[in-house]
Amino acid sequence: xxxxxxxxxxxxxxxxxxxxxxxxxxxxxxxxxxxxxxxxxxxxxxxxxxxxxxxxxxxxxxxxxxxxxxxxxxxxxxxxxxxxxxxxxxxxxxxxxxxxxxxxxxxxxxxxxxxxxxxxxxxxxxxxxxxxxxxxxxxxxxxxxxxxxxxxxxxxxxxxxxxxxxxxxxxxxxxxxxxxxxxxxxxxxxxxxxxxxxxxxxxxxxxxxxxxxxxxxxxxxxxxxxxxxxxxxxxxxxxxxxxxxxxxxxxxxxxxxxxxxxxxxxxxxxxxxxxxxxxxxxxxxxxxxxxx
Amino acid sequence: xxxxxxxxxxxxxxxxxxxxxxxxxxxxxxxxxxxxxxxxxxxxxxxxxxxxxxxxxxxxxxxxxxxxxxxxxxxxxxxxxxxxxxxxxxxxxxxxxxxxxxxxxxxxxxxxxxxxxxxxxxxxxxxxxxxxxxxxxxxxxxxxxxxxxxxxxxxxxxxxxxxxxxxxxxxxxxxxxxxxxxxxxxxxxxxxxxxxxxxxxxxxxxxxxxxxxxxxxxxxxxxxxxxxxxxxxxxxxxxxxxxxxxxxxxxxxxxxxxxxxxxxxxxxxxxxxxxxxxxxxxxxxxxxxxxxxxxxxxxxxxxxxxxxxxxxxxxxxxxxxxxxxx
Numbered sequence: 001x002x003x004x005x006x007x008x009x010x011x012x013x014x015x016x017x018x019x020x021x022x023x024x025x026x027x028x029x030x031x032x033x034x035x036x037x038x039x040x041x042x043x044x045x046x047x048x049x050x051x052x053x054x055x056x057x058x059x060x061x062x063x064x065x066x067x068x069x070x071x072x073x074x075x076x077x078x079x080x081x082x083x084x085x086x087x088x089x090x091x092x093x094x095x096x097x098x099x100x101x102x103x104x105x106x107x108x109x110x111x112x113x114x115x116x117x118x119x120x121x122x123x124x125x126x127x128x129x130x131x132x133x134x135x136x137x138x139x140x141x142x143x144x145x146x147x148x149x150x151x152x153x154x155x156x157x158x159x160x161x162x163x164x165x166x167x168x169x170x171x172x173x174x175x176x177x178x179x180x181x182x183x184x185x186x187x188x189x190x191x192x193x194x195x196x197x198x199x200x201x202x203x204x205x206x207x208x209x210x211x212x213x214x215x216x217x218x219x220x221x222x223x224x225x226x227x228x229x230x231x232x233x234x235x236x237x238x239x240x241x242x243x244x245x246x247x248x249x250x251x252x253x254x255x256x257x258x259x260x261x262x263x264x265x266x267x268x269x270x271x272x273x274x275x276x277x278x279x280x281x282x283x284x285x286x287x288x289x290x291x292x
Numbered sequence: 293x294x295x296x297x298x299x300x301x302x303x304x305x306x307x308x309x310x311x312x313x314x315x316x317x318x319x320x321x322x323x324x325x326x327x328x329x330x331x332x333x334x335x336x337x338x339x340x341x342x343x344x345x346x347x348x349x350x351x352x353x354x355x356x357x358x359x360x361x362x363x364x365x366x367x368x369x370x371x372x373x374x375x376x377x378x379x380x381x382x383x384x385x386x387x388x389x390x391x392x393x394x395x396x397x398x399x400x401x402x403x404x405x406x407x408x409x410x411x412x413x414x415x416x417x418x419x420x421x422x423x424x425x426x427x428x429x430x431x432x433x434x435x436x437x438x439x440x441x442x443x444x445x446x447x448x449x450x451x452x453x454x455x456x457x458x459x460x461x462x463x464x465x466x467x468x469x470x471x472x473x474x475x476x477x478x479x480x481x482x483x484x485x486x487x488x489x490x491x492x493x494x495x496x497x498x499x500x501x502x503x504x505x506x507x508x509x510x511x512x513x514x515x516x517x518x519x520x521x522x523x524x525x526x527x528x529x530x531x532x533x534x535x536x537x538x539x540x541x542x543x544x545x546x547x548x549x550x551x552x553x554x555x556x557x558x559x560x561x562x563x564x565x566x567x568x569x570x571x572x573x574x575x576x577x578x579x580x581x582x583x584x585x586x587x588x589x590x591x592x593x594x595x596x597x598x599x600x601x602x603x604x605x606x607x608x609x610x611x612x613x614x615x616x617x618x
Binding site for chain 2: 039087090091094099102103104106107108110111112113114115117118119122227231234235238242266268269271272275276278279282283286
């Protein structure tokens with residue numbers, strides 16, 4: 001194959017591999033903001049917790065990172081659920097209007113960011129940690145990718161689609177969508193609104209945790225790694241339209257590909273490019289590409 | 293008629309004279325601090341003043357209009373870099389006050405541009421746009437320093453602690469006077485009506501965009517000026533230090549902690565919070581951010597109207613006092 005086609009393939013597949021993670025993170029935040037109205041600045045901290053949890057389970061106990069998905073996911077769901085039922089429910093009830101709740105919950109998550117990050121720093125220390133899993137090359141039409149990245153992509157797509165189907169088909173999913181459309185009416189129809197919102201927040205955190213489990217296979221971990229992924233998640237959910245779950249899924253892949261293209265041109269510009277696109281989008285089309 | 297005149301006298305003496313006197317006493321106490329205080333105290337009060345200025349300037353715009361700006365760190369960082377450019381350790385140096393002015397002006401010019409572009413964004417969109425602005429400027433500057441100027445960081449000229457202190461105090465007095473007069477002016481009233489209902493404000497003839505953009509620029513001026521003088525205390529800076537996103541969130545939290553209903557609320561909130569931060573940092577270097585996070589969450593949960601609101605509520609509930617309205 002000619003060199004240029006290999007390069008394009010390289011960028012496209014690389015972008016999809018990165019995008020899978022972005023998609024999961026963004027779907028989680030989209031649920032938290034779109035339904036529970038919490039713009040969770042501590043979202044990335046759940047990615048960090050998922051990643052470090054996996055690191056410890058794999059290096060200390062010897063549990064396969066893919067099995068960790070089934071352990072770490074539910075634990076982080078419970079943490080998120082409890083956080084919402086205590087902290088955010090109280091804030092929501094005492095807020096005079098939805099706008100005030102959005103502001104106060106955003107600030108509360110900023111406090112959470114410090115709490116989670118510093119507990120992790122006390123527990124795991126400030127050094128970078130990494131482990132090696134499925135770290136061998138696979139040839140895809142001339143371009144070599146490590147096996148773990150392909151596994152990550154496979155699981156990310158699986159989890160993302162499964163999550164979407166869960167929201168679209170299941171009974172809890174219906175209650176969640178009802179709560180997103182009109183919390184008061186959903187409450188009158190017998191939906192336990194506090195519980196549904198807490199489930200949303202927990203699911204959002206769990207999605208971040210699962211993304212962290214997967215991502216820990218390919219990157220070095222550090223307790224302060226979370227914020228950059230929160231920021232990426234915010235960019236993706238704006239790209240896909242605030243609150244749109246499929247939009248976030250597709251938006252994640254779009255941002256991943258954009259990231260690979262910019263990295264190919266100049267790696268130090270990729271974050272700046274994300275922000276540039278993000279701010280341009282907010283100015284031109286704040287509803288996002290898929291927003292109604 | 294007589295009773296009405298007396299009412300006015302009582303109003304002016306209670307509403308203006310006593311707070312004015314208290315302010316004057318505090319100001320004299322602060323201005324003479326380098327004479328009776330230790331160097332540590334001067335440095336500590338300088339940091340506290342820095343946080344108060346950032347908080348009061350944030351409240352100046354975001355308080356009445358209700359637009360939650362997270363751009364504070366951007367304007368603060370622009371001021372810091374103004375110092376790095378015009379107060380280098382080697383080569384030509386401008387007078388400190390001129391650099392402070394440059395920092396302020398550069399920030400307000402950026403605020404004018406950003407404001408004109410973005411102030412039509414409402415609610416959470418405005419917050420995340422201004423949040424993005426901080427990181428965008430930081431990333432672009434980072435790229436510029438790495439690829440064009442080949443500098444990881446820059447050194448800023450050493451300035452005497454008392455000079456830093458008095459410059460900070462000067463900016464503090466200016467922002468307090470500015471806030472006070474804007475609050476009492478028609479302009480302040482226009483901003484409050486924007487905060488209550490922007491549509492209605494524009495229908496009664498307020499030039500909504502102009503009021504918002506100008507206030508945004510005034511508030512950015514003070515943030516930039518503070519950044520410029522703060523840089524001389526840091527002495528070594530890089531984009532991550534200058535555009536630390538913490539400086540976007542701290543003013544918001546300090547303002548909420550103090551309570552935004554009164555002009556002195558944010559001042560008290562910032563003073564206590566900054567003092568707490570400085571002491572925690574020296575007392576518990578490993579746990580301080582954790583404790584800090586816990587205090588943040590507790591303050592948001594239990595002090596929705598801030599410390600001033602809490603004190604007012606307690607005051608109302610005292611025996612023989614007015615009944616609290618909730």
